[in-house]
Amino acid sequence: MLTLLEDKIATPVGPLWILCDEQFRLRAVEWEEHSDRMEQLLEIHYRREGYQRRASDNPGGLSAQLRAYFDGDLAVIDTLPSETAGTPFQREVWKTLRSIPCGQVMHYGQLAEQLGRPGAARAVGAANGSNPVSIVVPCHRVIGRNGTMTGYAGGVQRKEWLLRHEGYLLL
Numbered sequence: 001m002l003t004l005l006e007d008k009i010a011t012p013v014g015p016l017w018i019l020c021d022e023q024f025r026l027r028a029v030e031w032e033e034h035s036d037r038m039e040q041l042l043e044i045h046y047r048r049e050g051y052q053r054r055a056s057d058n059p060g061g062l063s064a065q066l067r068a069y070f071d072g073d074l075a076v077i078d079t080l081p082s083e084t085a086g087t088p089f090q091r092e093v094w095k096t097l098r099s100i101p102c103g104q105v106m107h108y109g110q111l112a113e114q115l116g117r118p119g120a121a122r123a124v125g126a127a128n129g130s131n132p133v134s135i136v137v138p139c140h141r142v143i144g145r146n147g148t149m150t151g152y153a154g155g156v157q158r159k160e161w162l163l164r165h166e167g168y169l170l171l
Contacts, residue, residue, distance in 0.1 A: 002046055005056035007063045008032065011070045013158050016135075019053070024060025025083035028132045031154045041132045045085030069135070074102045074166055082133045093127035100141040103167035107145045129153060135162065 004019045004027055015032035019042075027046075030038035042051065058064050068076045084094055096115055100106050106114075108121040108128070115124065131139045134154060140162045144150040152159035 002049055002051040004028075004042070004046075004051055004053045005059035006053050007056055007059055009063050009067055011067075013154075013161050016066065018059070018063055018066060020059050020062055021083060023081075023083075024062060025081045026062060026133050026136055027083060029066070029134050029136055030132070031134070031158070034153055037153060038132070041130065045132065066135070070165075077102065077136055077138070080136045082136055084132055084137070086127075086130070086132075089123070090127040090130060093124055094131055094133070094137045097128070097131070097137050097139055097141070100138055102138075105141050105143045105163065105168055107143055108150075109145055111142060125151075141166075141168075 003022050005022065005024075006017060006019045008015055008017050017028065017030050017032060017035060017038060018026070019028040019038075020026050028038050028042060062080065065076050065080060078098075084091055086094070092115060093111070096111060108125045109118075111128075112118055112120040112124045117123070125142075128139045128142055129151060131137050131153075134140070140152055140154075140159045142150075149156045149159050
């Protein structure tokens with residue numbers, strides 16, 4: 001049975017849930033008002049092996065590190081360990097998301113091309129949308145081909161805030 005340690009922190013754009021395993025690898029990071037989405041993803045990914053959640057104060061220092069990100073230490077995101085379930089394709093997309101530099105964006109088609117799957121922009125978008133570790137696996141850095149702020153599970157306004165916070169200039 002997998003034990004997930006959970007904490008919740010305040011951020012400038014709303015409360016954020018942080019869940020990690022006992023090795024302090026992030027398994028889920030989700031905005032409080034979307035905790036039902038997080039519950040669904042946890043159930044999909046971990047019901048087979050079973051899991052339990054346990055409250056923890058700053059597990060493995062992850063809460064403090066995410067607070068540091070919101071306080072302006074943007075590079076800390078690159079150092080945070082994550083361990084995700086999901087299909088091999090989803091994990092490939094999520095790994096590639098982590099390669100998008102802070103302050104930069106990519107559109108779904110570019111991400112598909114980088115994965116060696118040109119024409120798979122919709123599949124990439126679906127995998128992007130089911131990312132359980134938001135912010136750290138920076139799905140907010142993927143935008144529409146024409147520069148629009150297309151879907152973000154945390155809301156478009158929050159996506160725009162995150163991109164501005166990271167130094168991306170929105171038009």
